[in-house]
Amino acid sequence: MNKLFKVLLFLAFLWVLSYGIAYLFFTDTTISSEDTIAVIPINGMITLNGESTLLQTSTSAQSIVDKINEASTNENVKAIVFEINSPGGTVMGSKKIANAIDNIQKPTVAVITEYGTSGAYWAASQTDFIIADELSILGSISVIGSYLDFSGLLNDHNITYQRLVTGDYKDLSTPYKELTDDERELLMLRLDAIHDFFVEDVAEGRSMSREELDKLSEGLFYIGLDSIDIGLIDGLGDKDTAIEKAKELSNITNGEVTEYAEEESWFDSFMTYSAYSSFHIGQGIGSVILNPESNQDIQINI
């Protein structure tokens, strides 16, 4: 065997060894305790199937619904806590999660950490109890369909959009031509329909009247401190508060907590840990340079 092959063989062995050690020592997917509180995270932009780009990762509504189904059907799970830090996402993704939460037959608690806006708040509104930090940002109960119109830019550069469609509205909202008043009205009708559906569902989830919620559905976001009085949340606190509330709602005193960690791709794992490595290298270098008192034998002057 040549040298390169032997090196690759060793690297493969090392990878398998690392994976094996990690799997043996750190995975425990069984819920053994009879009284368990399941914690399901909802982080990042919500999309139906979790499509990610170089600049943005998203969370898959389908994977969250799978976790919900697993927790719902597990007899040992007595209540479910949703740990939310999301600005919202696509209509279908958010609706899928909200519907799944609404169908849970066990006590549910949502805890909003940094963000719980738009579609993420839609999901939270379907739980039995919402907790947020005083400064959490939540609400933004409205729909957005904005896009960039490049028609002017194309005109300035003498680029023509050749319109070849078989239906008048086939290229509705294409960025290459200006939106007509007629088209704008059509788009707004559809956005209004989605908005109505969204607000109706949130009102039902929060046991509020449609009139009450309409006043809060202008797209404005609210902070946790103001949200109790207006009915968007039920209490202030953090994840621990939410877990205690879940125990209270399910009448258990000493329950175990099981986290349903988000699955990430190998690429995501690699990029995450490369970032951590870089951070720690920088932290190490910075600590040597910026704290000369702690290294009395070596002085570095900048």
Add this chain to the structure above:
Amino acid sequence: MIFFEMKKILPNVALWKRIIAYLIDLLVISFLIMTPLMRFTERPATFSEIFTSITSTQTITVSILVSLLSLFYWAYLEYKFGQSVGKIIMKLSVKSTLRKKLSFTQTVIRSITKLSTILIILDTLYMLYKKGNQRYFEIISKTKVIEVKK
């Protein structure tokens, strides 16, 4: 005379090549060792949570495992082939300064400081301070990095 011969046979290697080789090795270790371990362990969701997670039992256990496996990566490859992946790419090699083949103990000792950012920096600064081409732990382990001739 022996020293003169060794200097002739083992010329100094540019530091930038060694740094690049080290960074390549870190990348390989990130993929092979850290990524599998991180997939199954709790990890901070944001950078700000790194500080609070440092003292958790799981973080400490993972750190120890990563250190041992990284040490094994460097020590074994340099013992068996005289080169880690980074050194293969940068055409460098590790040789013993003793009149014998490189031993596993030598490669372990020379690689110990690579487990800590601060230690490897201090080790490298020693080399710069002495204006030589051997880190302190390379002197202790009686090893040196040379360029591979084509």
